[in-house]
Amino acid sequence: MSFLTVENIHHVYLTKESATVALEDVHLAVEEGEFISFLGPSGCGKTTLLSIIAGLIKPIEGVVKIANKQITKPDTMIGYMLQQDYLFPWKTIDENVTLGLKITGQKNAQTTAATMQMLQDMGLDNVEKQYPSQLSGGMRQRAALVRTLATNPKILLLDEPFSALDYQTKLKLEDLVVQTLKKYKKTALLVTHDIGEAIAMSDRIFVFSARPGKVNRTYLVPKEIRELSPFQARQHPLYNTLFQQIWKEVDQYETE
């Protein structure tokens, strides 16, 4: 049995005026410790699927299981990180990153020390008493990552967490995220529009067809690329070959 299984997911958004079929017959399986990216045309249902896996949306049909447990509501096994950092502006960085521990009743000397160690690993120990407005966008996203990891989730759901950052900050953060998730042996699902980012960070890439979305094709990122950091991966010749293949496929859906 895989660590995460998504079986036969169908989802329709109903409004007074319309019914939008967002996902149809989605199946996937992810192993523990894998880094998976979701790529696909705008509106194909990637965020909807992530929200269903997070237990935030109940699908019309289908089942999500993580570590053999059916997900029907948010669960401490799952960490969610979005494009916006959602740090509380009136709390300092150390208060922000330990907030989840407090809310879930896990805050003690040991978990606080582990979280402070993560802040240090991310180069944020010198700003722990500062407020989010005093930090750059990249620093705020690093703090959001620490906050997400602090409660020790088994799986991280990352919805375009780098898309608002400038190119250089984004590449540095990609490296840091991959290193950190490997260190803590986390499973991760990343929604992105950036094919390069998906290749450079992932073990496998699921490409979705246009709405109603379903996983149309899975690409295994070659070992030669996976052994490199996301920054170095972009220099490898196999990176370009895979980029061209995926580009053609995604482009075909974008223009349909």
Ligand SMILES: Nc1ncnc2c1ncn2[C@@H]1O[C@H](COP(=O)(O)OP(=O)(O)OP(=O)(O)O)[C@@H](O)[C@H]1O
């Ligand atoms: N709350 C909602 N009510 C009605 N329709 C919705 C709602 N949320 C999403 N949709 C529709 O469902 C479809 C899938 O949306 P979703 O945001 O999951 O796609 P996406 O692949 O993540 O898009 P993008 O890449 O542009 O972020 C879209 O057509 C969207 O307009």
